[in-house]
Amino acid sequence: MWLMTKHGFYSIVEKAPGTFHVRSRERRDLENLVARIPIPEQEITDTPGHDYAARLIVDASVVRQILVFMAETLDYDNFKDRIDRTTDQRHKPYHEVWHVMYEALGGYGRP
Numbered sequence: 001m002w003l004m005t006k007h008g009f010y011s012i013v014e015k016a017p018g019t020f021h022v023r024s025r026e027r028r029d030l031e032n033l034v035a036r037i038p039i040p041e042q043e044i045t046d047t048p049g050h051d052y053a054a055r056l057i058v059d060a061s062v063v064r065q066i067l068v069f070m071a072e073t074l075d076y077d078n079f080k081d082r083i084d085r086t087t088d089q090r091h092k093p094y095h096e097v098w099h100v101m102y103e104a105l106g107g108y109g110r111p
Helices: 027-036 060-072 081-083 091-103
Strands: 004-005 008-016 020-026 054-058
Touching: 008 027, 008 060, 020 027, 020 060, 020 081, 027 060, 054 060, 081 091
Parallel strands: none
Antiparallel strands: 004 008, 008 020, 020 054
């Protein structure tokens, strides 16, 4: 699952039964999570040379905490505008993903 949020960009996968990797391309994005969500004794693992440079290795309860946190901190009516006002996020990639999805799936009432 990919999560594009005002806190960062994350990929969450289940690597083994009950073991999830919350991955990010930039360590800062995981630092944002750890600073905002009380995840006891959670360490960010650096994974240089991998597609995602950093990860948290967690169980399903922490994945639920992360998803609840994302829902509870949703405070905008337009994601692209919110990202433009978020100083620690890279705006261009978010807009490029939006454009790719728009071209592939349509938008503004267009099929």
